[in-house]
Amino acid sequence: MKSRAVLLFTLLLVAATTSTATAYLKLGSRVGTRTITLKWSRMPIRYFVADRGAPSVTAQQMQQTVTRAFSTWNAVSTAVTSSEFAGFTTATPRGGDNATVIGFQSRPELDRTLGATSFLVDTTTGDILESDIFFNTAFPWSVASGGEPNRFDLESIALHEIGHLHGLAHSAIGETELRAGGRRVIAAESVMFPIAFSPANIQFRTLRADDIAGISDLYPAASFTRQTGSVSGTVTKNGAGVLGAHVVAFHLRTGKIVGGFSLSADGSFVIAGLEPGPHILRVEPLDDADIESFLDLTLGVDVDFRVKFHERLVAVPSGGGARRIDIKVLPKGG
């Protein structure tokens, strides 16, 4: 994994302009002028599995696959999460029953969507009342241990959706290529990358550094704050803050990539969960992606600036924050 991460980042360094970056985000939902963070206040997360399978995947296989995916998240040592299979249900993953249901469903109106996670939230308290995950029966699925040609790997997509169910949004650690037939993932270093690998690919069954940092940031174990550090700062252009910039932290020795976004109008960012040591920082625009997969475009996300590397290595301490970093970017036409 390290070699792939190093290759990925080397590609970024070689190209003055690049497409790959990292970042974990937390899910939130706007209610009026405020934002509710979607996060479970109690563990374990109790979930049901719909008792209907799909062609080539039985309900039992779905349950085993989902349980493995939950276990992968629960095994992160710097996070405190747990889950409990509550049984099979005749309910569908549609909501309105105060139960978290995971299963297959036909949703023809959600074309090009392999799977998705939904929440029902009490906006007065911010409590998650339930969360459901559906997998679209319009696509061919596989639970084969080594993957199957022309079928999407259920465990990989389940791992991604269960990341959402925990409250993680998308990461942008990935690189794609474009052709007349669509876009395809070339490389990715986060399970939370929003674009699926091609059918038969099982690479997304394993969490990456960015995923681990994200889940640990949401549900931190005591070790998380002791063992990791953070970096914070601002991204500005022409003296004004840049909203929606990707800030990427690449560990020089381990090759681990973790990142964040500038999420406010003043361009401030915070990346937590970094392994202590020297990091390269890079800022880039989200101009290659469907921005709505990451951020609320109505907030005024800025994509008109050039990629910028911070001039110095950033030393991230254990259990603390690096000195504040201010990065100035230039407009593409400037």
Added chain:
Amino acid sequence: MRLIIAVVGSLLLAPALRATVLVPAEFGEIVSGSQIIVYGRVADVHAEWSDDRRQIDTIVTLEAATYLKGGPGEAVTFRVPGGQIGRYKNVLVGAPEFHTGEEAVLFLKAQGPTVAHVFGLNQGVFRVRMDAHTGSRLVVPPVLMAAGDGAETVIRGAPGRVPLPLDTFAATVRRAMGQARGAR
């Protein structure tokens, strides 16, 4: 302590975010796969329970200024998953949200008698915003369109990939429609 402050701070800053796993389309596919392509202003947004009262959907009405494809009338109505009724909010992560007064170019799928929906959940949403300096209308996100049949790596930060003026965006849509016709 600084780390804790940083973590808490990042939680407080969390904006409305999106998430799902998509099979992404190239721009030409979005154009050819949509029955309606329309630029307009959101006139009404209201949420309603589904017939079985299991989920909340939002019905959006767009006052059409220009149809680039199709054209059901002065206004077009479409459905997006999720919405809020009273204290309850249903969030399908990945689904776009709309607010009255916003302008957008929308790529909609409309088949049979059902209410139209956005192509590819959110891939058919291109927001229109005013450029603060020039006052002209810009379309975001930038277009990702294949130049030819061969594969090309998508380069983040590419100089030419910037929000397009509305007229240029419309011309790009028309060009893609022409290419699709030529390919048949």
